[in-house]
Amino acid sequence: MTYPTILFFIARFPPVQGGTELQAFRLARMLVRQGCTVTVLTQRIPSIAAAHEVVDGITIIRFSSPGTGRVASLVFCMQLLYSYWVRFRYRTRLVQSFLLSAPAVAAGLLRVLTGVQVLV
Numbered sequence: 862m863t864y865p866t867i868l869f870f871i872a873r874f875p876p877v878q879g880g881t882e883l884q885a886f887r888l889a890r891m892l893v894r895q896g897c898t899v900t901v902l903t904q905r906i907p908s909i910a911a912a913h914e915v916v917d918g919i920t921i922i923r924f925s926s927p928g929t930g931r932v933a934s935l936v937f938c939m940q941l942l943y944s945y946w947v948r949f950r951y952r953t954r955l956v957q958s959f960l961l962s963a964p965a966v967a968a969g970l971l972r973v974l975t976g977v978q979v980l981v
Contacts, residue, residue: 865954866898870941870964874903874921876910881959886919888957893918900949902941904933934963941967945977953977 873879875886889899898920905912905923912923924940926933941964945953958968958981965981972979 869901871959889919938967
């Protein structure tokens with residue numbers, strides 16, 4: 862049986878701690894234990910986490926976003942879309958986005974443009 866590749870779009874991910882981040886981390890770990898491949902695309906806070914790492918079988922890719930507010934959100938959206946298109950479009954079965962923010966906008970655009978399954 863082939864298990865799906867799942868892509869998480871989330872603004873922050875552990876080691877940043879909050880309710881959404883913790884839920885996303887727990888869900889990703891559970892999916893990995895079930896045999897899924899999970900990759901998390903998130904924003905990078907340079908003093909806190911590496912740009913790329915694997916934690917508990919979860920691949921985490923963090924993007925640096927210049928600016929603040931809307932500029933940073935727009936850049937992050939573009940990074941998510943570009944990364945999906947270049948690296949993940951042929952192997953992703955589901956894009957899971959957390960919270961109604963820039964990641965959800967990117968996931969919605971991907972649904973319209975590519976037909977990939979999206980869960981917000």
